[in-house]
Amino acid sequence: MRLWRHLTWPAWRDQPGRVLLAIVAVMLGVALAFGVHLLNGAALTEFARAARGVNGQPDLVLRAPSGPLTDADLAELLNRPEVAAANPVVEAMAVWPGQTGRDGRVLPIRLIGLDPMALLAAANNGRPMAAELTPQVDGGLMGLLGANLVHLNAAARNHLPPDATTLTLRLVQPGSTEPRDIELQVGGRIAAGSAPLGVLDIADAQALFGRLGALDRIDVQLMPGVDAATWAKSLPARWKAAPPADEGERLSDLTRAYRVNLGLLALMALFTGSFLVYAVLSLATAQRLPQWALVGVLGVSAGMRWRLILVEGLVIGAIGTALGLALGVGLAAGALKLLGSDLGLHGASGSSTDLLLGQPLLLPALAYAVLGLAAALLAALAPAVTVRRIAPALVLKGLGLPAGRTLPAWVGLGLLALGAALAWLPPVWDGTPVAAYLSMLCLLTGGLALVPALVRGLGAALARLPAGALLLLARERSRDQATEARRSLAGVLVALALAVAMTVMIGSFRESLSRWLDDALPADLYARSALRGADGMPAPLPPALIDKLARLPEIARTAPQRTARLRLAPGADAVALTARDVDAGGLPLLDRWTGPAAAGAVAVWVNEAARDRDRLVPGRVFQAELIDSGRVVKLQVQGIWRDYSRQSTALWVALPDYRRISGDPSTTETALWLAPGSSLDAARAAIKRLAGDDVETAAAGELRTLSLQLFDRSFAITLWLQAVALAVGLFGVIASQSAQALARKREFGLLRHLGLSRRALMRLLLLEASLTGGAGALAGLALGLGLSVVLVYVVNPQSFHWSMELSLPVGRLAALVGLAFAAAVGASLLAGRRALAADAVRAVREDS
Numbered sequence: 001m002r003l004w005r006h007l008t009w010p011a012w013r014d015q016p017g018r019v020l021l022a023i024v025a026v027m028l029g030v031a032l033a034f035g036v037h038l039l040n041g042a043a044l045t046e047f048a049r050a051a052r053g054v055n056g057q058p059d060l061v062l063r064a065p066s067g068p069l070t071d072a073d074l075a076e077l078l079n080r081p082e083v084a085a086a087n088p089v090v091e092a093m094a095v096w097p098g099q100t101g102r103d104g105r106v107l108p109i110r111l112i113g114l115d116p117m118a119l120l121a122a123a124n125n126g127r128p129m130a131a132e133l134t135p136q137v138d139g140g141l142m143g144l145l146g147a148n149l150v151h152l153n154a155a156a157r158n159h160l161p162p163d164a165t166t167l168t169l170r171l172v173q174p175g176s177t178e179p180r181d182i183e184l185q186v187g188g189r190i191a192a193g194s195a196p197l198g199v200l201d202i203a204d205a206q207a208l209f210g211r212l213g214a215l216d217r218i219d220v221q222l223m224p225g226v227d228a229a230t231w232a233k234s235l236p237a238r239w240k241a242a243p244p245a246d247e248g249e250r251l252s253d254l255t256r257a258y259r260v261n262l263g264l265l266a267l268m269a270l271f272t273g274s275f276l277v278y279a280v281l282s283l284a285t286a287q288r289l290p291q292w293a294l295v296g297v298l299g300v301s302a303g304m305r306w307r308l309i310l311v312e313g314l315v316i317g318a319i320g321t322a323l324g325l326a327l328g329v330g331l332a333a334g335a336l337k338l339l340g341s342d343l344g345l346h347g348a349s350g351s352s353t354d355l356l357l358g359q360p361l362l363l364p365a366l367a368y369a370v371l372g373l374a375a376a377l378l379a380a381l382a383p384a385v386t387v388r389r390i391a392p393a394l395v396l397k398g399l400g401l402p403a404g405r406t407l408p409a410w411v412g413l414g415l416l417a418l419g420a421a422l423a424w425l426p427p428v429w430d431g432t433p434v435a436a437y438l439s440m441l442c443l444l445t446g447g448l449a450l451v452p453a454l455v456r457g458l459g460a461a462l463a464r465l466p467a468g469a470l471l472l473l474a475r476e477r478s479r480d481q482a483t484e485a486r487r488s489l490a491g492v493l494v495a496l497a498l499a500v501a502m503t504v505m506i507g508s509f510r511e512s513l514s515r516w517l518d519d520a521l522p523a524d525l526y527a528r529s530a531l532r533g534a535d536g537m538p539a540p541l542p543p544a545l546i547d548k549l550a551r552l553p554e555i556a557r558t559a560p561q562r563t564a565r566l567r568l569a570p571g572a573d574a575v576a577l578t579a580r581d582v583d584a585g586g587l588p589l590l591d592r593w594t595g596p597a598a599a600g601a602v603a604v605w606v607n608e609a610a611r612d613r614d615r616l617v618p619g620r621v622f623q624a625e626l627i628d629s630g631r632v633v634k635l636q637v638q639g640i641w642r643d644y645s646r647q648s649t650a651l652w653v654a655l656p657d658y659r660r661i662s663g664d665p666s667t668t669e670t671a672l673w674l675a676p677g678s679s680l681d682a683a684r685a686a687i688k689r690l691a692g693d694d695v696e697t698a699a700a701g702e703l704r705t706l707s708l709q710l711f712d713r714s715f716a717i718t719l720w721l722q723a724v725a726l727a728v729g730l731f732g733v734i735a736s737q738s739a740q741a742l743a744r745k746r747e748f749g750l751l752r753h754l755g756l757s758r759r760a761l762m763r764l765l766l767l768e769a770s771l772t773g774g775a776g777a778l779a780g781l782a783l784g785l786g787l788s789v790v791l792v793y794v795v796n797p798q799s800f801h802w803s804m805e806l807s808l809p810v811g812r813l814a815a816l817v818g819l820a821f822a823a824a825v826g827a828s829l830l831a832g833r834r835a836l837a838a839d840a841v842r843a844v845r846e847d848s
Helices: 002-014 016-055 071-078 116-124 140-144 202-208 228-233 247-287 289-297 302-339 352-357 362-388 392-396 409-422 434-449 451-464 469-480 482-520 543-551 608-614 655-662 680-694 700-714 716-743 745-753 758-800 810-836 840-845
Strands: 060-063 083-100 106-114 149-152 166-171 180-189 197-201 217-222 240-242 525-529 555-567 574-580 589-592 602-607 621-626 632-641 650-654 669-674 695-699
Touching (some): 002 016, 002 302, 016 302, 016 362, 071 083, 083 202, 106 166, 116 140, 140 149, 140 197, 228 240, 247 302, 247 362, 247 482, 289 302, 289 392, 302 362, 434 758, 451 482, 482 700, 482 758, 482 810, 525 700, 543 680, 574 655, 632 650, 680 695, 695 700, 700 716
Parallel strands (some): 106 197, 574 650, 602 632
Antiparallel strands (some): 083 217, 166 180, 525 695, 555 621
16 A cells, blocks of 8 residues: 555656546446347347247247148147137238338238137236237227227337227238228227237237137147146157247347457457556656656565556556446447337336346446456566566666567467468357457457567668668667557557458448448349238239239339248248349359259258358258148259348249249239339329229339448447547557657767757657557458458358458558557657656756
8 A cells, every 4th residue: 555655656647648538448348248248138138028928928938830820720829738728819010001111011910819818818817918918908819809999009009090999901812812901990999019009809800810720829828837848848749849039049149240240349448548547657657767666776675566556557447447337238228218219129118227127237347347457467467577577676777678588470470370370260159250350369469479570671771871870769669668668658559450351341241231231232223021921021022013013104014922931840940042033143153053953842042051050051952841732842042142132041932843843823013114214203193093002112222322321330339349449549658659759868968968959859759659650550450451351251241141242442541551650750759858857957957
């Protein structure tokens, strides 16, 4: 405590700016990382909460492997003694004419038909199901009974006029392509759901949906003591029973790669901040060498000095971490209020406070606190070792530190080679490229280890210039103080390298996406039904409407398309299947099958996710089930195509082949090419006259613009995190250069006595700063380009199953490098001007 009071506190009191900057660096790193974690947790919590409210809480959910269940299945199930309650469910997706959603299209609303008697039986057993779907009216569940009576949630009621007693919706019944209107009586309220939702009696729902005797699923509660897994295995093959889907876990799986990458980007600021703490403590240690030597002579042991520096780092880390955790909660709450509590989930209803406090906070807070403290302690370790190994007598005689052991260049080269080798390893944990991240860490540390060699090399290059005193001084300093340059440039070098890497990756991604959109959207206009089936898939367009569209004078030609689903294995999740006219030469193919076609197999093309996750490589023959028809078909992979529209498995098949193997002639979308002289507005007006609001249209240019806007919005937070990390690094180099200049006041005073003018000294500082700043900028650029190669060719394909071509945004890279170089040079000149303001005689006398 005495050492703290006599050594640390006076230094911090005299130069609070540097200490405050180090605290802010830790605070921002912890705040961004913790805030991103809370935002991700809030999104998953709200999504899972909404799904549980809609799906109820059964022990098992019973479905048919293909097609619907029937009332006969329900009756047979209820006769089983292990079943305590069984709630049949039928669903449909309708649209609300005259109402629009967030995307400007006609508002969709989900309708669920429930059996009030089954729900009442479950409630009487003390285990209520679908409590959030219970109407908030007198009679509760019995309020479902009524002639076409629908109970709406808050999201639906927001679109309902206050005095409305009826509601007209539009839907397509199974087996039909013609939309029909249904009129419902408005009942009470329900609590479930974040998107528009209505609940009605199952008998009314079956009649209105055109699904008499059909059921989508049966929610089953078992008798006490019955093991759900064992009972499910005893069911006949025509039934498939599984626990209710954990939608929060499903969303977590789908977004894991995005969340991990976003979290690591947030930690980038903390990583950069740790180098700033390292620079601050290192320079403060160098400035206080006489004090450290004096207390060493007076009996303070090396271990005590070592511990004091670690305590300084711990205090900086503790203050920064505590402030960062509080700021992280504030940032998350502010983002929830700004973006909405759904975070893009379309209408979530939870408040930001509930979403933040409704997730575990203690363990994540402790984890990020440990990260903050560990970053600060690791940053303090090198300065602590420096103080521990000083020779007090030598320092007091003005001989400074004993010759330190500098890392040989082969260490840096070895780390770079190790980083390059790690980049080739596959992901080891659920698609997360751990080896790639370790590769990037090795590249960064290897680059840092080579900074002294780079500074010495640039200094040696000065020997080729005309001889002069200033050049000689700059060259000698670059040789003797190269390690100090690494300390001062560490923060900005890391920040610049990561900023360059992210800039190149984002630029490459955007450029590849732009080219892909040109290939994926060849037509002028695209049309599809505004209506959806119960599974959310687009409803088929009426054949008569398709013929009329083809005969419009504004349309030159059309290309029909069918969106369907298939299952790659029994019990597996459904994957997307697109049937369209396929021109393999025009597809954005990455690989193709050049061998013989398998007998009896239908050619399909798969995306990169199918190749990576399902091992669907070119030439492979496999069987899959068409979900709509239940038919099992034999398929052969003909090629891999680039698909930026989804991260999940998807397949393409030629439309004639699909119609032949499925027996399904329907069309869900159609591409339209304008006739010469026609305009988009004229074509849309003609389609509107034919189909009204039943058909949605989108121009290729609009889809392209929307896709790029979504891309920019998705990476907006990435750019912000990158900017924060770069700002921390720039402030770090400013603080480091300022501290170095102030620590050299005696050197400057001596040079003044030897005849150098202030202007000459400023030129010397400019030369030295250009040397070290140039080394940092060049190293940061080179490291950033190396990291960008790992991001583009390893991290993105392994995380998102998206490959891309490397594209260098030269203008942005030049701006980043110029900013880092200007910050280093400008900070050195400003600090030098301040240091040179001191009286030369007094500065030299301080050394006597």
